[in-house]
Amino acid sequence: MNIFDIINVGLFAAAIRMATPIALAALGGIFSERVGVVNIGLEGMMLMGAFSGVIVSYYTANPWLGVLGAIVVGGLLGLMHAFLTVTLKGDQIVSGTGINILALGFTAYASEVVWGSRGASGSVASLGVIDLPFITDLPVIGKIIGSHTPLVYLMIIVVLLAQILLFKTPFGLRLRAVGEHPAAADTAGINVFRMKYIGIIASGMLAGLGGVFLSLAHLSIFSWGMTGGRGFIALAAMIFGGWIPLGAFGASLLFGFTDALQMRLQSMGILPPQIILMLPYIITVIVLAGVVRKTKPPSDYKPYEKD
Amino acid sequence: MTNDKSRASLMHVLRSGLLRIVPQLLAIATAFLVGALVLIATGYSPIDVYSALIMGAFGDVYGVGQTLTQATPIIFTALAFLFSYKSGLFNIGAEGQLIMGGFAAAIVGISFSGLPAPLHILLAVLAGALAGGVWGFLPAILKARFGAHEVITTMMFTYIATYLTSYLVNYPFKAPGWVAQTVPIADSAQLPRILPPTQLSVSILVAVAMAAVIYYILQKTTLGYEVRASGLNPSAAENGGINVKRTMVLALILGGALAGIGGAGEILGVHNRFIQGFSPGYGFDGIAVALVGGLNPLGVLLAAILFGALRSGGMLMTRATHVPLDIVVILQALVIIFVAAPHFLRYFVRRRSKA
Numbered sequence: 001m002n003i004f005d006i007i008n009v010g011l012f013a014a015a016i017r018m019a020t021p022i023a024l025a026a027l028g029g030i031f032s033e034r035v036g037v038v039n040i041g042l043e044g045m046m047l048m049g050a051f052s053g054v055i056v057s058y059y060t061a062n063p064w065l066g067v068l069g070a071i072v073v074g075g076l077l078g079l080m081h082a083f084l085t086v087t088l089k090g091d092q093i094v095s096g097t098g099i100n101i102l103a104l105g106f107t108a109y110a111s112e113v114v115w116g117s118r119g120a121s122g123s124v125a126s127l128g129v130i131d132l133p134f135i136t137d138l139p140v141i142g143k144i145i146g147s148h149t150p151l152v153y154l155m156i157i158v159v160l161l162a163q164i165l166l167f168k169t170p171f172g173l174r175l176r177a178v179g180e181h182p183a184a185a186d187t188a189g190i191n192v193f194r195m196k197y198i199g200i201i202a203s204g205m206l207a208g209l210g211g212v213f214l215s216l217a218h219l220s221i222f223s224w225g226m227t228g229g230r231g232f233i234a235l236a237a238m239i240f241g242g243w244i245p246l247g248a249f250g251a252s253l254l255f256g257f258t259d260a261l262q263m264r265l266q267s268m269g270i271l272p273p274q275i276i277l278m279l280p281y282i283i284t285v286i287v288l289a290g291v292v293r294k295t296k297p298p299s300d301y302k303p304y305e306k307d
Numbered sequence: 308m309t310n311d312k313s314r315a316s317l318m319h320v321l322r323s324g325l326l327r328i329v330p331q332l333l334a335i336a337t338a339f340l341v342g343a344l345v346l347i348a349t350g351y352s353p354i355d356v357y358s359a360l361i362m363g364a365f366g367d368v369y370g371v372g373q374t375l376t377q378a379t380p381i382i383f384t385a386l387a388f389l390f391s392y393k394s395g396l397f398n399i400g401a402e403g404q405l406i407m408g409g410f411a412a413a414i415v416g417i418s419f420s421g422l423p424a425p426l427h428i429l430l431a432v433l434a435g436a437l438a439g440g441v442w443g444f445l446p447a448i449l450k451a452r453f454g455a456h457e458v459i460t461t462m463m464f465t466y467i468a469t470y471l472t473s474y475l476v477n478y479p480f481k482a483p484g485w486v487a488q489t490v491p492i493a494d495s496a497q498l499p500r501i502l503p504p505t506q507l508s509v510s511i512l513v514a515v516a517m518a519a520v521i522y523y524i525l526q527k528t529t530l531g532y533e534v535r536a537s538g539l540n541p542s543a544a545e546n547g548g549i550n551v552k553r554t555m556v557l558a559l560i561l562g563g564a565l566a567g568i569g570g571a572g573e574i575l576g577v578h579n580r581f582i583q584g585f586s587p588g589y590g591f592d593g594i595a596v597a598l599v600g601g602l603n604p605l606g607v608l609l610a611a612i613l614f615g616a617l618r619s620g621g622m623l624m625t626r627a628t629h630v631p632l633d634i635v636v637i638l639q640a641l642v643i644i645f646v647a648a649p650h651f652l653r654y655f656v657r658r659r660s661k662a
Contacts, residue, residue, distance in 0.1 A: 277470045282463075
């Protein structure tokens with residue numbers, strides 16, 4: 001065995017794959033924090049997205065309806081987070097923690113009700129893989145980006161759209177103004193509460209989409225706690241990327257690579273799996289400790305009080 | 308005269324205490340109401356489920372003993388959350404700190420023989436406190452030195468603790484057999500049980516004592532003052548000559564140590580060996596209990612009994628009604644969510660009266 005058994009085009013293809021749920025959730029984090037609300041609940045929103053996708057696909061045999069269901073459920077959780085933190089001015093972290101625990105309990109409960117097994121679903125229709133014409137045939141590049149589940153390509157489009165929306169449109173300017181300086185935004189005639197709701201609901205929808213990638217893109221099952229902390233890793237990617245979609249995408253590639261490496265090493269059986277499984281979490285801690293000081297959050301995250 | 312006065316002040320304390328727990332009680336009631344809707348929607352009778360839950364938790368001496376047994380580690384993790392929270396840090400990693408503490412205590416429990424029991428127990432508990440403290444110190448120093456957000460790092464360290472101990476108990480410290488567990492600890496390291504045949508051990512007494520100690524530290528000592536000042540307004544505290552970062556690090560070390568002692572109590576008092584996955588999520592229960600307890604050490608004791616009851620009564624509930632045990636986790640989450648929004652009911656009442 002040599003190093004190229006581990007590091008080859010397959011690994012890079014897997015890195016892009018594993019970056020997808022993290023990048024989508026990190027975008028979710030950005031939309032919420034840009035309007036001034038911390039969304040620790042990304043993890044739970046992803047988990048509910050993963051579950052909703054499977055259950056909708058189970059009942060309709062249509063995985064795309066599952067994806068839609070995941071986005072809707074994520075958006076509803078976002079709405080709940082917005083109601084708790086914006087309207088009721090509840091603690092953002094407490095609300096997010098509640099959402100995370102709710103997701104863990106609800107998905108385990110519901111899968112036992114539906115499939116009779118705690119937090120494990122039956123197998124359902126999944127999304128499958130598409131080949132990009134021409135690109136698939138290119139050497140190396142084709143192997144890395146040419147053949148993925150449609151959600152990977154959707155993620156790249158969403159990253160670009162989010163970047164343009166946030167930084168090149170008046171709407172994005174208003175969205176950011178609400179987080180940076182709500183009082184000034186209010187004076188300028190922006191409906192602060194409505195903007196916050198939009199940002200946080202979008203956050204939930206993106207997290208739901210990221211979550212459904214985990215259950216429907218390749219595995220076609222739901223399993224207990226299958227997000228495995230990726231919602232928190234997405235928060236780290238968001239910070240590492242400076243609360244900018246393209247930056248968060250880059251950071252997600254790093255975490256996706258770690259995740260892919262972890263899976264590759266596990267399948268080779270050179271080290272005990274538990275040691276390898278620690279890798280993504282350790283890397284996340286190192287990245288957070290190494291770069292965070294250089295970045296500044298886009299908001300003070302205080303609830304807005306209208307005078 | 309003095310009697311009247313003291314009676315008046317007692318009434319005052321009672322009334323303000325009652326007023327303070329009203330939002331908590333409403334949050335709990337609302338959570339059970341929403342939980343009932345979930346049960347109905349999935350074809351279970353909330354009355355059957357809740358009465359089985361209550362019977363299981365409080366129906367007989369055994370139930371009460373098991374409720375208190377389940378409440379014990381939650382008291383520790385709730386105090387761990389609470390103490391860090393007061394300093395302004397959101398330590399959601401008590402789960403990892405508890406696991407590390409449990410493992411360290413197990414190793415000390417296994418490694419020595421022939422020690423006098425009090426000494427052996429003390430050493431094992433100290434090892435638990437130390438391991439938990441280290442697991443609090445790491446995210447704390449990363450926060451103080453590099454600004455790494457503790458909500459993310461404490462969660463990451465919980466995953467690391469889970470996999471690290473899983474490795475240790477599956478490889479170097481694995482007892483012969485199929486189960487991922489260590490060999491039993493020495494008899495001299497076992498905590499005395501106080502209500503056999505329940506698993507209730509003296510750990511509960513330590514937990515209650517710790518709640519009192521934390522209350523005392525927060526209210527009566529300089530450290531407590533600094534912790535509260537750092538949490539309320541860090542820049543004002545800094546101006547007042549308090550080293551906020553040092554205080555936060557100390558608070559998280561102490562919090563981690565508390566959770567570690569809780570883990571040690573589980574291993575030395577309940578399981579008598581380290582078993583992979585011995586905690587069903589006591590660390591996360593602690594967050595809910597600290598919040599429901601009004602972020603007050605004495606409130607934590609009451610709230611921990613409620614959450615201990617959910618865990619212990621859940622067994623009978625599942626057996627009697629076949630409802631999935633995870634309804635308990637849903638209830639916990641709902642309690643957290645309704646506590647997060649103290650104005651929840653007021654909001655709807657006001658909407659109503661406006662309409």
